[in-house]
Amino acid sequence: MSSEEVFNRIAVLRAERGISRRDLATALGVHYQTVGYLERGEYSPSLYLALRIAEYFEVPVEVVFSLKPFPRLGSRS
Amino acid sequence: MRSRWQRYQREALEKDMAPAAYATRARRRVIAGLAAFSVALLWVDAAVSWFLAPSDLAVTINFVLLAIMLVIYLPAVTLLNVASRGTAALPARMLDERQAAERLRAVATGHRITFGLIGLALAAVVAGTWGEGDTARIPAAAVFILLLAIWLTHLVMPLIIVGWRMPDPVPDEDDERDEHDDA
Numbered sequence: 108m109s110s111e112e113v114f115n116r117i118a119v120l121r122a123e124r125g126i127s128r129r130d131l132a133t134a135l136g137v138h139y140q141t142v143g144y145l146e147r148g149e150y151s152p153s154l155y156l157a158l159r160i161a162e163y164f165e166v167p168v169e170v171v172f173s174l175k176p177f178p179r180l181g182s183r184s
Numbered sequence: 185m186r187s188r189w190q191r192y193q194r195e196a197l198e199k200d201m202a203p204a205a206y207a208t209r210a211r212r213r214v215i216a217g218l219a220a221f222s223v224a225l226l227w228v229d230a231a232v233s234w235f236l237a238p239s240d241l242a243v244t245i246n247f248v249l250l251a252i253m254l255v256i257y258l259p260a261v262t263l264l265n266v267a268s269r270g271t272a273a274l275p276a277r278m279l280d281e282r283q284a285a286e287r288l289r290a291v292a293t294g295h296r297i298t299f300g301l302i303g304l305a306l307a308a309v310v311a312g313t314w315g316e317g318d319t320a321r322i323p324a325a326a327v328f329i330l331l332l333a334i335w336l337t338h339l340v341m342p343l344i345i346v347g348w349r350m351p352d353p354v355p356d357e358d359d360e361r362d363e364h365d366d367a
Contacts, residue, residue: 128354137280138269143354150282 113151114173117142120164134163194278197270206267209352215260215267216347222257223340225249226333227301230326234312237323246325261340264347272343286346294341302334 121131128146132139135156144150145160152160161168206212229249236242265273271283272290279287313320 128356138283139356140269140353141280141282144282144351147354149351153281156281 111151112148112174114148114176115145115160115171116177117160117171118146120166120171121146124164131163135159190275190278194270194274197266197273199266201266202263206263206347207352209350212264212267212347212350215263216344218256219260219264219340219344219347222253222260223333223337225253225256226329226336229253230330230333231308233323233326233329237325242323242325246329257340261343264343267353268343268346268350272346286349287342290342290345290349293345294338297341298334298338301337305330305334 117131121128128142129139132142135142137156141150145152157168157172161171164171204211206215226249229246232245232249233242236245269283271279271287276284276287309322313322
């Protein structure tokens with residue numbers, strides 16, 4: 108696992124809002140597989156793309172991306 | 185005209201062609217290996233031409249090797265292009281940042297490999313003609329095929345590297361939904 112790994116909640120946000128991978132990819136102007144690789148943590152986006160993703164979901168960027176794993180839903184931390 | 189062709193190319197590369205053939209990393213690596221093997225046949229062909237040309241035997245071996253090469257090369261390169269969705273084939277403006285970065289990495293690695301191969305070819309030519317001075321001769325067929333081998337290697341190496349490195353693609357949600365519907 109890379110020490111430069113960036114964790115994200117794109118899949119959660121996408122599922123919560125009922126947006127398909129293709130719709131998100133089209134809105135961001137990227138290939139739908141790129142969204143998949145982002146969700147699987149196999150690709151870390153540029154700052155520009157990260158900001159655009161946060162803007163798309165209308166949340167601050169730190170809600171979508173983190174250097175530490177996000178706590179699981181229902182966990183106390 | 186050109187942009188229409190590029191759009192057509194992009195759409196064609198989004199359509200799966202024998203998806204089982206490149207569904208896993210191991211299979212994509214086999215295809216990448218076959219593409220590399222087919223290009224290596226051209227290098228072998230150049231060496232054969234050096235020793236045997238001009239002769240009927242050299243012509244026969246040339247055609248046989250070229251035929252085998254094309255039979256392997258064309259499907260392998262097509263499958264790698266489809267598997268990578270044109271990462272190494274489409275113009276940069278049609279790629280997103282991940283694909284562009286992947287292509288840059290592959291081109292840089294491919295450049296180093298091609299650089300090494302050209303160095304080896306140069307060393308082979310120097311070694312093969314050493315001490316012959318002004319009378320040194322290389323058959324034109326060998327020169328032509330060697331240049332063809334260098335050109336094709338340079339062209340296809342980034343694609344081979346992209347195919348070799350590519351992680352397993354994320355299943356399309358439409359396909360996943362279809363599978364659920366079938367179940």
